[in-house]
Amino acid sequence: MASNYSPLPITSSSIELQSPNPIAHQPPTSEKIPTVVEFVNGEEDGDDFDDLPLILDTGRAASAGSGIPGAVFNLATSIIGAGIMALPATMKVLGVAVGFVSLILIGILSEISIELLVRFSAHCKASSYGDVVQAALGRPSRIASELCIIVNNAGFLVVYLIILGDVMSGSSDHVGVFDQLLGNGPWDHRKLVILAVLVIFLAPLCALEKIDSLSLTSGASVALAIVFVVVSGIIAVVQLFQGRIKMPRMGPDFGSKAAILDLLVVIPIMTNAYVCHFNLQPIYNELKEKTPQKMNRVGRITTVLCVSVYASTAISGYLLFGDDTESDVLTNFDKDLGIKFGSVLNFVVRIGYVLHLLLVFPVIHFSLRQTVDALVFSGSATESRKKMLALTAVLLGIIYLGSTTIPNIWVAFKFTGATTGPLLGFIFPCLIALRLDKQGKNLGLGEKFLSWMMLVWAVVLSIVGVIGNIYSLRSGSE
Numbered sequence: 001m002a003s004n005y006s007p008l009p010i011t012s013s014s015i016e017l018q019s020p021n022p023i024a025h026q027p028p029t030s031e032k033i034p035t036v037v038e039f040v041n042g043e044e045d046g047d048d049f050d051d052l053p054l055i056l057d058t059g060r061a062a063s064a065g066s067g068i069p070g071a072v073f074n075l076a077t078s079i080i081g082a083g084i085m086a087l088p089a090t091m092k093v094l095g096v097a098v099g100f101v102s103l104i105l106i107g108i109l110s111e112i113s114i115e116l117l118v119r120f121s122a123h124c125k126a127s128s129y130g131d132v133v134q135a136a137l138g139r140p141s142r143i144a145s146e147l148c149i150i151v152n153n154a155g156f157l158v159v160y161l162i163i164l165g166d167v168m169s170g171s172s173d174h175v176g177v178f179d180q181l182l183g184n185g186p187w188d189h190r191k192l193v194i195l196a197v198l199v200i201f202l203a204p205l206c207a208l209e210k211i212d213s214l215s216l217t218s219g220a221s222v223a224l225a226i227v228f229v230v231v232s233g234i235i236a237v238v239q240l241f242q243g244r245i246k247m248p249r250m251g252p253d254f255g256s257k258a259a260i261l262d263l264l265v266v267i268p269i270m271t272n273a274y275v276c277h278f279n280l281q282p283i284y285n286e287l288k289e290k291t292p293q294k295m296n297r298v299g300r301i302t303t304v305l306c307v308s309v310y311a312s313t314a315i316s317g318y319l320l321f322g323d324d325t326e327s328d329v330l331t332n333f334d335k336d337l338g339i340k341f342g343s344v345l346n347f348v349v350r351i352g353y354v355l356h357l358l359l360v361f362p363v364i365h366f367s368l369r370q371t372v373d374a375l376v377f378s379g380s381a382t383e384s385r386k387k388m389l390a391l392t393a394v395l396l397g398i399i400y401l402g403s404t405t406i407p408n409i410w411v412a413f414k415f416t417g418a419t420t421g422p423l424l425g426f427i428f429p430c431l432i433a434l435r436l437d438k439q440g441k442n443l444g445l446g447e448k449f450l451s452w453m454m455l456v457w458a459v460v461l462s463i464v465g466v467i468g469n470i471y472s473l474r475s476g477s478e
Contacts, residue, residue, distance in 0.1 A: 067288050068298055073219040074283050075276055075302045077363045080225050080309060081156055083273035085163070085353070086413070087310055088317025088329040093266045095251040096318065100311055102270055107307040109454055110274035113429040114299045116451065117277055118284070120436050122292045128281045129424075130374055136432040145428055146375045149278045152420040153368035154399060159413060160357045160364075161403035164197060165190035167330060167350050175334050177350055191404045197358070198400055205362035206369075206392050209385070221359035222305070224352050229312040231349055236316040238339050245319050264468025265414045268461060272413075272421030273310065276302075277429060279367045369395060414472075418465025426458035 091099040117132065126132035129149065134142035169190040170176025178187035187193055239245050252263055284295050317329040326332050330353060333346045369391055377387070430451045437443040443451065 068294070068301070069219070071283050071287050071295075071298045072301050072305070073222055074363060075279065075298060076305055077221045077360050078276035078279040078283075078367070079274060079302065079306045080222065081160070081357070081360050081364065083269065083413075084225065084310060084313055085328045085330050086269050087273065087314035088321070088325045089327050090266045090270055091248075091314045091318035092323060092325045093252065093262045095249040095253075096315060097250040098252060099314060099318075102267065103311050103314065104307055106267075106270050107274060107303050107310075109457075110271075110425060111299055111303040112450060113426050113454060114277060114280065114303075115296050116433040116447075117280060117429045118292050118295050118299070119442075120432050121281065121284075123436060123442070126281065127285065128370070128374060129278045129428075130371070131281075132432055133428055136435040137428075141428075143375065145424070146371050148420040148423050149371045150368060150375070152275065152416060152424060153278070153364050153371070154395075154402070155413070155416050155420075156364055157361060157368070157399045158402040158406060160361050161194050161198070161399065162406065163328065163330065164354055164357055165194045165403065167354050168197075169193045177347065177354075180334075180347075194403055195400065198396060201358055202361050202365075203392070203396060205359075206365045206396060207389060208362065208366075209388060221356050221363075224356040224359070225309055227352050228349060228356070229309055229316070231345055231352075232316040232320065233312060235337060235339065235342075235345060236319045239320065239337075242339070244338065246322055248319060248322070261468055261472050264464050265418065265472065268417035268421060268465035269414060271425065271458075271461060272417035274303075274306070275421050275425040277424050278371070279363070282367065282370060365392075365395065414469050415466070418462055418469060422458040422462040422465075426454050427462075430455035430458070 087103075090102075093099075094102060117129075120126075120136070121132045124132060124135040126135060130142045130146050133145040166176070168177050169188055170179050176188070178185070178193070236245065254260060280295070280299075283298075284290055287294065287298070317332075318325055320337075321329065321332045324332065330350060333349045335346075336342060337345065339345075369388070372395065373388075373391060433443060433451045434448070434455070437448070
């Protein structure tokens with residue numbers, strides 16, 4: 001495309017463009033864009049911010065970046081992870097009717113908190129989750145939020161590797177895929193299998209610099225999750241017609257102390273399943289022609305997709321295995337399903353889910369690496385490829401050590417759901433909205449009520465979840 005401008009020799013850190021026609025040349029306007037610091041100090045004007053870009057343009061062409069489908073896939077991949085396998089067990093605790101309604105309500109609340117975060121991130125020109133937290137609550141709160149992201153994401157990645165090793169190499173609870181297909185061999189060593197997968201498959205994906213580079217793998221990951229839902233749904237329908245499925249419970253069971261303790265931890269697990277807020281800013285930053293309204297559309301499509309996948313997985317898994325449903329429903333699929341081609345479907349479900357985790361892993365790792373980089377190298381202005389690769393290698397090494405030394409990940413998983421999940425998904429977004437609203441009066445009465453309601457609910461949920469986990473640990477040790 002022809003241009004009326006030619007580059008001048010660069011003699012400083014600034015770049016200027018000169019028109020070959022001096023008469024036609026107009027001096028550029030010097031419109032000042034408020035920074036996060038100016039916003040905190042109250043120097044930002046009160047103009048409507050709904051149409052402001054969420055992230056400042058760093059010079060890339062407006063046409064660059066991912067479209068809505070790619071953003072939806074990346075955001076959905078941030079949501080659908082290891083937590084999906086725990087959802088059938090939540091149905092066993094809550095019952096089908098109560099569990100189904102809970103999944104929908106928590107999904108709606110999560111979408112509301114996402115839109116609040118997008119809205120106020122646009123208002124203060126935040127480029128990351130930590131930026132908007134700092135603008136509203138100060139530097140100490142930013143550090144706390146970044147530590148939550150690190151704990152949350154690193155915990156998920158450790159869970160992924162442990163499940164991957166258990167599925168492929170087996171554990172004390174079930175037979176591994178390699179053992180069933182190939183018999184005994186080096187692949188029976190879980191640590192060796194995890195290391196090989198980490199080096200050969202995960203490291204190259206985690207070394208990518210931009211999250212929109214993962215759009216294709218994210219789309220494949222969502223497709224594999226849908227395959228799991230379809231296959232488990234087909235198995236459930238076949239067993240239903242064969243009369244092998246008992247009438248499921250519709251509500252919670254209050255018949256024992258253990259059942260009541262399970263009720264205290266099951267909602268935090270559901271809540272944690274929707275947490276993706278830490279990935280909003282990088283996904284938005286690489287969205288083509290980005291606006292808050294466009295990002296809200298991405299969030300709504302993603303929420304509908306994830307609620308559908310979650311509800312289908314939870315209900316079909318519980319219908320298949322009933323009261324025998326394990327905390328990780330994948331362990332139930334190493335048994336005879338009692339239908340034609342049942343063994344083949346078992347392999348499809350387990351191998352498909354492992355591939356899903358392999359494709360989710362780099363998306364979660366991207367936000368982990370970005371957060372660690374911002375926290376540790378906050379004073380560094382250089383963006384070095386070598387630094388990024390070194391940080392990736394260190395993080396993968398730590399995650400690998402965690403996956404080989406932590407024997408039981410489910411207790412930690414429930415604690416994450418009761419702490420970092422509510423903080424990142426609800427408590428911080430609601431505090432941000434309520435705090436920044438005082439400067440611009442941008443929340444309506446209904447939005448304020450929802451913000452306060454979600455804040456109180458999340459705090460109570462976190463406290464009750466931690467108490468439930470403590471009692472569960474004490475009961476298990478007695």
